[in-house]
Amino acid sequence: MSSDSVLPLLETPIIVGFGGVGVDFLAVVPVFPKPDAKIRTTEFKVQGGGNTGNTMTCAARLGLKPRIISKVSNDAPGKSMMEELEAEGVDTSFLVVSEEGTSPFSYIIVDSQTKTRTCIFTPGYPPMVPADLPKANLLSALDGARVVYFDARMTDSALVIAQEAFRQNISILIDAERPREGLNDLLGLADYVVCSENFPKAWTEASSIPRALLSIILRLPRLKFAIVTLGKEGCIMLEKCVDDESSHVEEMDVDTCLTSLTKTKDDSTAMPTCIASPVTKLIAEGIGSVCGRLYFGTTEKIPPSELIDTTGAGDAFTGAVLYAICANLPPKKMLPFASYVAAAKCRALGARAGLPYRTNPYLTSFTESIV
Numbered sequence: 562m563s564s565d566s567v568l569p570l571l572e573t574p575i576i577v578g579f580g581g582v583g584v585d586f587l588a589v590v591p592v593f594p595k596p597d598a599k600i601r602t603t604e605f606k607v608q609g610g611g612n613t614g615n616t617m618t619c620a621a622r623l624g625l626k627p628r629i630i631s632k633v634s635n636d637a638p639g640k641s642m643m644e645e646l647e648a649e650g651v652d653t654s655f656l657v658v659s660e661e662g663t664s665p666f667s668y669i670i671v672d673s674q675t676k677t678r679t680c681i682f683t684p685g686y687p688p689m690v691p692a693d694l695p696k697a698n699l700l701s702a703l704d705g706a707r708v709v710y711f712d713a714r715m716t717d718s719a720l721v722i723a724q725e726a727f728r729q730n731i732s733i734l735i736d737a738e739r740p741r742e743g744l745n746d747l748l749g750l751a752d753y754v755v756c757s758e759n760f761p762k763a764w765t766e767a768s769s770i771p772r773a774l775l776s777i778i779l780r781l782p783r784l785k786f787a788i789v790t791l792g793k794e795g796c797i798m799l800e801k802c803v804d805d806e807s808s809h810v811e812e813m814d815v816d817t818c819l820t821s822l823t824k825t826k827d828d829s830t831a832m833p834t835c836i837a838s839p840v841t842k843l844i845a846e847g848i849g850s851v852c853g854r855l856y857f858g859t860t861e862k863i864p865p866s867e868l869i870d871t872t873g874a875g876d877a878f879t880g881a882v883l884y885a886i887c888a889n890l891p892p893k894k895m896l897p898f899a900s901y902v903a904a905a906k907c908r909a910l911g912a913r914a915g916l917p918y919r920t921n922p923y924l925t926s927f928t929e930s931i932v
Contacts, residue, residue, distance in 0.1 A: 568919035574887035578617040579630040580712030583665035584638040585610030593672045609645040612712035615912040619880025621650040624919040628652040632689035639664035655702045662686040716743025754787045771815040772845040774799040798856040815843040822857040831862045833900035858896035861904035873912025878903040898927035
C-alpha cells in the first residue's frame with residue numbers, strides 16, 4: 562500500500578493511558594430479557610475491554626505509540642488482556658500484575674433489535690493504589706509522552722500520575738463519563754475534556770449543554786477545549802480562543818449560537834461534518850462569558866443493516882481525538898474524523914473489532930492538507 566493511503570503523522574507520538582482495562586463477555590440477544598426470563602444468545606464473543614484499554618487500542622491502530630498503566634491479576638483473563646493489548650502495539654510494561662485476586666470484567670448484553678448495550682461491570686481485586694506505581698516507574702512511563710489520558714477511574718492513583726504529568730508540562734485529556742469522587746482535582750489539571758452527554762449538566766447544574774460547556778471552560782481555566790458526545794446526534798465542542806483574538810468580537814448567547822449552527826447542517830450528507838461559529842464572545846446569563854468558537858459535529862448515517870453494536874463508541878471517538886491532538890488537526894477536521902472512527906467501530910461486535918487501522922484509505926480524507 563502506498564504512503565498516500567496511510568494516515569499521516571509527522572512522528573510517532575507516545576501517549577500514556579491510565580484507567581480501566583478488563584475482559585468483556587458480549588452476548589447478543591434478539592431482545593433485552595425481561596425479569597426472571599430465560600433467553601438464548603444469537604452470538605457470543607469474549608474480548609478485551611475497559612475505557613482505557615479500548616482507547617489505547619484505538620490510538621495504536623491509528624499510528625500512535627500508547628503505553629498503558631492499570632492493574633490486573635495474574636489470572637487467565639489478566640494474561641489474555643495483556644496479550645491482546647501487546648498484539649495491538651500497546652506497551653503493557655507498566656501494567657501492575659497482582660499475584661492474587663481477580664482481573665476486572667464486564668457482562669455486556671447487546672439488544673439486536675434496539676441496537677443498545679447494557680453493561681454489568683465487576684471491578685478487579687485488589688484495586689490499584691498509588692504505592693503500586695513507584696516514582697521511577699512513573700517517570701519512565703511518562704518519558705517522552707505527548708499526551709496523558711485518564712478515564713477518571715482509580716482517582717487516587719490517577720491524581721499522582723496527573724500531577725507528575727502537569728509538572729512535566731505534558732498535556733492531559735480527561736474522559737469524563739459521570740461525576741466521581743476525586744474527579745474535580747483531576748479536571749483542574751486538564752488541558753482537554755471529552756465528556757458523555759449527561760456529564761456537563763450534572764457537573765455544572767446548568768440548564769443546557771451549551772451553557773454547561775461554557776461553565777466548564779470558566780471553571781477550568783487550563784482547558785483548551787471541551788467536547789460532549791451525543792451519540793447519534795453528534796457532538797458539541799467549545800474551544801477557548803487565545804487572548805489576542807478576544808478584542809472586537811461580537812457577543813452571542815451560547816444557546817442561540819448552537820441553534821444557528823444546527824439549522825445549517827446538511828441532512829442529505831451521510832458522512833460526518835462539522836459546522837463552526839466565528840470567534841465570538843459567548844455569553845450565558847448567570848454564568849459568564851468566554852471568547853471562543855462553538856462547533857457542532859454530525860455523525861455518519863449508518864444503514865440499520867450495518868449497525869451492530871455501540872459498545873466502546875465513545876472510547877473510539879476519544880482515541881481519534883488523541884490522534885488529532887498529536888497530529889495537530891484543527892477542530893473542523895478532528896470532529897468528523899473522530900465521528901467516522903466511532904462509526905466504524907459500531908459496525909462490529911465489541912469495543913475493538915471494528916476499530917479502523919491507519920491504513921484505511923478513507924481516514925486520509927479527513928486529514929488532507931494537514932502534513
